[in-house]
Amino acid sequence: MTTVTRPPATAAELTGAEVILKALADQGVEVIFGYPGGAVLPIYDALFKSNYVRHILVRHEQAAVHAAEGYARSTGKVGVVLVTSGPGATNAVTGLTDALMDSVPIVCLTGQVPTHLIGNDAFQEADTTGITRPCTKHNYLVKDAGILARTIHEAFHVARSGRPGPVVVDLPKDIQLAKAPYVGPEAIEHRTYRPRRAPDLQAVEQAVELIAKAKRPLFYCGGGVVNSGPRAAELLTEFVRLTGYPVTLTLMGLGSVPASDPLFLGMVGMHGTYESNLAMHGCDVMINIGARFDDRVTGKLAAFSPGSKKIHVDIDPSSINKNVRVDLPVVGDAGETLAAMIAAWKKKKLKVDRAALAEWWDQIKAWQARDCLRYKGSTTVIKPQYALQRLHALTKDLDPYITTEVGQHQMWAAQFLKFERPYHWMTSGGLGTMGYGLPAAIGAQIAHPGRLCIDVAGEASILMNIQEMSTAVQYRLPVKVFILNNQWMGMVRQWQELSHGGRYSESYTEALPDFVKLADAFGGVGFRITKPSDVDGVIKEMIKVEKPVIVDCCVDQKENCFPMIPSGAAHNEMLLGPDDRASQTTSEEGMVLV
Amino acid sequence: MxxxxxxxxxxxxxxxxxxxxxxxxxxxxxxxxxxxxxxxxxxxxxxxxxxxxxxxxxxxxxxxxxxxxxxxxxxxxxxxxLTTEGPHVAREMALIKVVGSGDKRVESLRIADIFRARAVDSTIESFVFEMTGSPEKIDAFVNLMRPLGLVDVSRTGIVAISRGAKGI
CATH class of the missing domain: 3.30.70.260 (ACT domain)
Structure with a gap:
């Protein structure tokens, strides 16, 4: 670890900008992602004079937020962003919305025009708190230097506690320049905001009794387990193994149970495994821990897991009974609730119904025998699934940090890369933000120097934040961009094929850059693979290069992502592969769904 | 249901x-x-x-x-x-401006009296009535004023509080 020089503990006369930096230091912030501009110059000046917070200069403010997300989700810490007023703040909005949807703790400091100019349509003025109100967990406009320090500390508290999320602090330039008192982060007791962590023990006891009586049980767990911290994942794994029950994970929850555990059925949802979705449909007790019954998981709500009693553990009371009515809600932190459940289970000496469970596992094994992730291999074209299988095989011992963009490649990555522990998988789940992966990989690489960070990308998504190659080169971050290039917005094309009669409206990219030259132009290294036999060699080479790398992996242009629950269909109406196409008609009801 | x-x-x-x-x-x-x-x-x-x-x-x-x-x-x-937590009191206030003369003017005043609305402003040709009550009562009064020269209504929306000794 590098030694950090902290500012003097009792600084009598600080400016607002110095107070901000001192507050960041006291919050344990080591790195911030940002982009300067007129309304944050005083903060950048204070940053220049200090050496205890490292600043990473991105190339676009959206990427600053995604990089902070990658940093936060690979460490469990709060990601910090610093951008200027007006366009700086509006560019950050997509990242903030992404962080809100995926519950990522972010503190985003935005510059603002001086207080006396607010509302006058001043240069680079935007109503930042107005614009970001619906896309943040909370936001502040600091109009009084006297409460500046407290507000910054409160922002961190709100961002990281309860269900985490992004918090914006809008900082007028005159506040940054004014003398401001400093208070420490100790004893931030909020007047109104006190999220509940500890579960109701009576509900926990009811839950474990219901769990023990189950004949066809299923754990369905999500990002709440990851957000609770590594201990929650250990507890979940312990509880699952204690019962011997099958477990499925959402896209956001991958890694919270080791993928290699035989109790793990794979991902659930639209592109989840056949066995996971049929187990969801057929279970009699569903134990949801930290997942939110997202529409990508439930499919058709009216036909969702019709015969099950549902237990739902969530730290956010508004997640309960939002989409699906549950029988036993437990409001609490996933880790604390799991610990209480295990304790209650042991105290009551509960036993599972062995005979029923064996029967249930026989059924699940029959579903697993369908081998739903099977695909037709090829010796002439690279199948995207094959490329990812090789990527996994050749990198798994390095325990890589994986990010993705959004689309087919993302779903294939979720299916074919296997995660043994949390904090290693970062993807835009709720918002589905193309352009997320490269900056997120940069954030993860900043947090984990010397480790392998890979952005599994598509050729369309990567172009949305390709400018961040320049950031990666500047900070000598050897992130690897692994593009599955099929020249199509693959997921758009797949939906046009299934729901719009194969009319491929604007989903083909007629002009693409030469990604090898592009990598070179940025100062990185580029590779192209066109033959299956070259895949291994290039992946090994990619790992060795200590520079940012773009691999342009030219894959089968026609491949679609299966299995799939068509829009508006139920879990038991899954399509297993292209040969299932006879039954592939999206209902009119499904057409209107996204 | x-x-x-x-x-x-x-x-x-x-x-x-x-x-x-x-x-x-x-x-x-x-x-x-x-x-x-x-x-x-x-x-x-x-x-x-x-x-x-x-x-x-x-x-x-x-x-x-x-x-x-x-x-x-x-x-x-x-x-x-308040709807599920026991009985509560809900009230709304309205200011209602009625313009007219002759019989209509007299009638508006008479109905206002029945509804316990007070005239809080008056000119030779107009009244402003103030009334408090349930939204339904105010609706009824406003409807009666319509043919009598209603020109303006301003309503507060409901304020409500639970009955009994317990506070929020």
Missing amino acids: PDQIQTHTLSVLVDNEPGVLARVIGLFSGRGYNIESLTVAEIDAARRLSRITLVTSGTPMVIEQIKAQLDRLVPVHAVRD
Whole structure:
């Protein structure tokens, strides 16, 4: 670890900008992602004079937020962003919305025009708190230097506690320049905001009794387990193994149970495994821990897991009974609730119904025998699934940090890369933000120097934040961009094929850059693979290069992502592969769904 | 009838800080909830507390969501569902301007008397009536004033409080 020089503990006369930096230091912030501009110059000046917070200069403010997300989700810490007023703040909005949807703790400091100019349509003025109100967990406009320090500390508290999320602090330039008192982060007791962590023990006891009586049980767990911290994942794994029950994970929850555990059925949802979705449909007790019954998981709500009693553990009371009515809600932190459940289970000496469970596992094994992730291999074209299988095989011992963009490649990555522990998988789940992966990989690489960070990308998504190659080169971050290039917005094309009669409206990219030259132009290294036999060699080479790398992996242009629950269909109406196409008609009801 | 639309009156205690009302309204518009009536005023200046009275409608599941979502807002102290938490008193105030002369003018005054509305402003040709009551009572009065020269109505929306000794 590098030694950090902290500012003097009792600084009598600080400016607002110095107070901000001192507050960041006291919050344990080591790195911030940002982009300067007129309304944050005083903060950048204070940053220049200090050496205890490292600043990473991105190339676009959206990427600053995604990089902070990658940093936060690979460490469990709060990601910090610093951008200027007006366009700086509006560019950050997509990242903030992404962080809100995926519950990522972010503190985003935005510059603002001086207080006396607010509302006058001043240069680079935007109503930042107005614009970001619906896309943040909370936001502040600091109009009084006297409460500046407290507000910054409160922002961190709100961002990281309860269900985490992004918090914006809008900082007028005159506040940054004014003398401001400093208070420490100790004893931030909020007047109104006190999220509940500890579960109701009576509900926990009811839950474990219901769990023990189950004949066809299923754990369905999500990002709440990851957000609770590594201990929650250990507890979940312990509880699952204690019962011997099958477990499925959402896209956001991958890694919270080791993928290699035989109790793990794979991902659930639209592109989840056949066995996971049929187990969801057929279970009699569903134990949801930290997942939110997202529409990508439930499919058709009216036909969702019709015969099950549902237990739902969530730290956010508004997640309960939002989409699906549950029988036993437990409001609490996933880790604390799991610990209480295990304790209650042991105290009551509960036993599972062995005979029923064996029967249930026989059924699940029959579903697993369908081998739903099977695909037709090829010796002439690279199948995207094959490329990812090789990527996994050749990198798994390095325990890589994986990010993705959004689309087919993302779903294939979720299916074919296997995660043994949390904090290693970062993807835009709720918002589905193309352009997320490269900056997120940069954030993860900043947090984990010397480790392998890979952005599994598509050729369309990567172009949305390709400018961040320049950031990666500047900070000598050897992130690897692994593009599955099929020249199509693959997921758009797949939906046009299934729901719009194969009319491929604007989903083909007629002009693409030469990604090898592009990598070179940025100062990185580029590779192209066109033959299956070259895949291994290039992946090994990619790992060795200590520079940012773009691999342009030219894959089968026609491949679609299966299995799939068509829009508006139920879990038991899954399509297993292209040969299932006879039954592939999206209902009119499904057409209107996204 | 789990999907039946119900109307609920909510009391929401909030920090009186800039943007708090925008947060509440934005929540309703952003998530597609109904607002039938909304009133807000500071009730405790020393503690910077405001009270919002909200009348909303939806299925029982939606009403539960609305309460959970409101409670999740950082500046919200408490959310109470007056409709489910026992009996409550709900009142609305209205100012109603009626212009006319002769019989119509006399009739408006007579009906105002029946409804216990007070004339708070008067010219040779107009009255402004003030009345307090349930929204239905105000509706009835406004409808009666229509043929008698109604020109303007201003209503506060509902304020409500629980009956009995217990506070929010």
